Amino acid sequence: MNYNAHSIAMMESRIRSRFINSLSGFKSANLIGTSDLEGNENLAIVSSAFHLGSTPPLMGLIIRPSSVERHTLQNILATKCYTINAVSHDFLASAHQTSARYSKLESEFEKANLTPYYISEFNAPFVRESPLKLAMNLVDHQTLAVNGTEMVIGEIQNVLVSDTAVMPDGYVDVEALDIVTVSGLDSYHITQRIGRLSYAKPDQKLHPLTKEGEPSSWDAFGLSNFNR
Amino acid sequence: MNYNAHSIAMMESRIRSRFINSLSGFKSANLIGTSDLEGNENLAIVSSAFHLGSTPPLMGLIIRPSSVERHTLQNILATKCYTINAVSHDFLASAHQTSARYSKLESEFEKANLTPYYISEFNAPFVRESPLKLAMNLVDHQTLAVNGTEMVIGEIQNVLVSDTAVMPDGYVDVEALDIVTVSGLDSYHITQRIGRLSYAKPDQKLHPLTKEGEPSSWDAFGLSNFNR
Structure with a gap:
């Protein structure tokens, strides 16, 4: 079947959203942990984290400002730091629940039954339940002219992961950590x-x-x- | 284990590359099909395709200009179009082989035993073996100041996929298409x-x-x- 630009534009908007979101294939599922300047914690699930480089170690994120991710963006811009926490099978539904549209003063940690975790000298909360946690410092941010989405680029400051998952050549066995992958907006998968x-x-x-x-x-x- | 910025910087460079490339978790595996203005075809595997928006339907790609992906970038900038072809289990090793550093006049299609496929009114080659093929028109391109990588943004013009994989609510069952996911630089996984x-x-x-x-x-x- 060939869907062309016209048939895509004619789709009902929620159907088009599910369809187009599926086309980038399997994606990572990560919880972004932040807090505002008063220490109110926020957590949001994203599937948009991407590798940008190893030296220095950089990752990018795409955030839609009109979405439930807007508190995340505000907090990152205010505090210049955030965490990226890989979602594993055993807290997958809790992670998905963070996509609900809570008010700014409600903590998604509490609402989704997840546990904030801190390390010294880093102000953003990690998710204790996550088997792969990254501390990120903001290095760049821009609004993309093509559609107003926000691109956030951060440098990896800390990686919290079990040594048993790190192979001798540097590869991290994310499958052994029971980390899931997501397709479309809401389909979760384990891997083999x-x-x-x-x-x-x-x-x-x-x-x-x-x-x-x-x-x-x-x-x-x-x-x-x-x-x- | 806590790897901090110093211990990451001290890693041997290939170990650091495998380590950092693993931290974004599961990624999509796609072949980017292009040709130059003389019609010489090029194919490169990337794990950096990401969703940017549904209306209009946009996807981004990160390309390292010094890598084997440089012919891909040159061709996209010259012709303003490219294809994105999801990698499935049965041609996975062929897809991986396209990451070898071939010269500009060698076609990765031929070297990796994959088949170019064209549709009318679109100049870039698809990969016939792929179960999910996207025709993309270039809409934006920039060099990221943080590390000189290139970001390419394209609009989806055509989607070639079997109707049986498209669910009534728009979700595309990429798992049913035997599409694989990649972690790190070289680990391939099927999903459940x-x-x-x-x-x-x-x-x-x-x-x-x-x-x-x-x-x-x-x-x-x-x-x-x-x-x-």
Whole structure:
């Protein structure tokens, strides 16, 4: 089926929103933890976190200012810091509940039954239940001219994660942490690793890697159409 | 374990790259199809596609200009169009192979054994093997001041997808299309749906949805800590 610009524009708006939000495929699910200058805590689920670079370690976020994420944006701009907390299977529904439109003085931590957690010398709250927590300092912010969404860029200051999930070559086994992935606006999925693949070079065959980064076998892939 | 800014900066650069690239969690895997003004085709795998808005339907991409993705960027800027093709399980290794550093006149389609596919009135090549293909027109481009990466924003002109994957409420069942998700630089995963969740409202209990968007049961979630 070919949906063209006209048929997309003619969709009922909520159907179009679900449809277009599905087209970027699987996304990360993260809770953004912030507080205002008076210390009132806020928590919002986003699926828009993206990698920007490793040196320095940077991540971006897209925030719609008219949405329930507006308190998050206000707090980030006021305090210059925030946390990114990966959502795992066991608190998934609590995480989704933070997308409800609470008032500014209501804490989504309390409403969704999640636990604020702090480290010294960092003012934004983490989510204790999350197995992968990032402390972020704001480094840049802009309103995108194309549609008025806000892009927030932060530098990673701290990474709180179990050592057992960090492989010898640096890869973090997010699957072992029971971190979920989201598709569309509201569909949550667990994952099963097919495998890792070696660094690709021209005229050299790929080979699979174990999750530790060691050479492995093709058997798990079940691929039929590649130059094995 | 708490990795701080200093311990991250002290990591060996390839280890840091794998580590930081893992922290954004599960990402989409997409092949970007382009051609230059002479019609030479190019294909590059990216994990940086992100949703920007539904009305108009916009998606963003992050491209590192020094990487193998530079031909992709040059072609997008020259022709103002490109395709985004979701990677599914059966051509995953071919898709990964496109990340090798081929010269500008070598086609990654040929090198990775993938098939160019065209529709009328659109000049960029799709990947025939992909179950979810998007035709994109360039609408904005900027070099991000924080680290020199390039952000490309495009408007969705066409969506080629099987009707059977499009649910009545607009959600596209990307899992049914065998689309994979990627974590870190090189780990590929299939998914298993936990469920969809209803639109969250303050002081109202969530309920699960079937993939078609109909009310469902909590049994599949296996959650213990939520106000069911």
